[in-house]
Amino acid sequence: MFWKRTLPVAIAFIFGIIGVALYYIPHQVAQDGLNTFNGWLRIIQGFALFIGFASLLRLHWTKMKRKSEGWGYSIFVFIGFIVTIGFSLYNEGHYFLESRVSDGKVDWIYLNIVYPATSTMFAMLAFFVASAAFRTFRARSVEAAILLIAAVIVMFGKTPFAAMISDSIPEFAQWLLAVPNLAVKRALYFGICLGSISTSLRIIFGIERSYLGGE
């Protein structure tokens, strides 16, 4: 009970209070403390990365072993992992004790494989937007109809044709963004800030313990 409940709650309380205090203390001692905590976080992050990779590889190894659906893709996970780690450790003949050599094989892999692949995913977003917009803009309710009209005005107002017809159209489109849209955004933001404070207090004072597996 002590290790699984009391200690984590006590740590959350102490570091929660320190975290809040550091925000209001500009003194160098406080800032140095914050940097130290951030350093600890980076160390934990480094160890956690090993756990993460171990989890990823175990998952794909199990998939390959069981010949689960799509197990062939798991082979590429291992190939990618081994090749990238191998070239990183080799470091163009300087090995891993020296700083990474730029423009080497790892950079080549990033620029010629990872970068185009992620860019492709990002580019696909355009088609996803079109698909989602088509579904949303079917004016089946009053709300959907308002959304449709507002979206058409804003989209059209941002094109050069709108200003050619009338200066009022881009102005109205901008008004929609700057007034009703911004008002709603701010309302949401207030709720988010208050929710953050409330959640933080619940965790700092040990009232919310679901992150420890429930009450």
Place this chain on the structure above:
Amino acid sequence: MKLIGFLRLLILSMALGLGTAYAVPDLPDDFTAMDTPDDAGYSATLSWSVVPGETADMEYVIEVAENQDGPWYQAAAIPATLSHRTNFPGIYGFADDNINYHALNIDTYAVPSQEEIGQVDKVRLKNGQDYFFKLSSRMDGTSSDTFRVVKTQVYGNYFSMRKLNNFIIMLFVAFFVLFFIFKAKRNPGKLFLRKISGLDAVDEALGRATEMGKPVFFIHGIATMAEIPTIASINILSRVAQKVAEFDTTLKVTNYDPIVMAVSQETVKEAYVKEGRPDAFVQENVSLTAADQFSYAAAVDGMMVREKPAANFFMGTFFAESLLLSETGASTGAIQIAGTDSYTQLPFFVTTCDYTLMGEELYAASAYLSREPKLLGSIKGQDMGKAALIVLIIVGSILSSFGVEFLTHLLKSM
């Protein structure tokens, strides 16, 4: 005649030019220096009155020395028409006559480089050290005959007074939240919470997954464990995992961050233990999916298409991957519940998901699902804080409309 006229004009122009060069206004007598408040130190703030006759081509020069006898090193040279107290509301407030005073922060000064002749090194002011600041002026390369010298010490501060308004509001909201938590503890069952459809649908989604014999996907956002939305999503995961364990269906949790993964594994495991089903917990079902934004989106999309989950939960902070994930989920026919504080992504989730928890609903979800009085009390406290803010906004808007900026300035972040 023309030549003589031209020479006269030339002599007159030269005389006027020389006249301007020597017409450097007198320096004010109220030159002051002080430690810059609300900072870690290493900085002094200087101030002096605006004097009549200042022009854009006139400069004020600030020099620094550790002894009154020098050596003096230049710290700044600013055009005389710039840098007023109005630029430093955190120090000088919003007084109307701030425009009648110059103000300047000094944190470094230039000393001749020991290594390269003709170059200068920037030296930072040291905490606890006395410094002398000299104010002089110059115009067209001609310096004023007079100067002013003041002395101060710079040091770090232990409380940022410019964050006092923020601190008071934080205490105020914290008081409300804690008050209602303790009130709810004493009188459970007297709290009303409005219906949140997205959370009422959790049971429906999990029931559907159980009936169909298909898995439930819990998809974390791409923020780290240090972000509050991630903590809120972990709280929701715990409640969902308990119900999943109760319904005996499969829960798969996709993670972007290894620490979030480790916390999720423990949370799900504990939830299964709590429901008396530790044997049903499969560690591989809570794994790191990818540690790159679009790789994560691609991997989760692939999982959705292959495994056709009955329900998808998107919880946490999302960016451009939100639509890639939720649209793919929608195309597989899964019932989808999203919860995020990323208001730029909300339209995408509203479009593609069956239910969306917007902003604060994400934080309220854990309390709503658990129905624990203490947690519900915190929601009530949060709502009281919101009500107080609404009143402040309305009163502030009215006062501001009538030109009374007191409340606006009081609540301003500086």
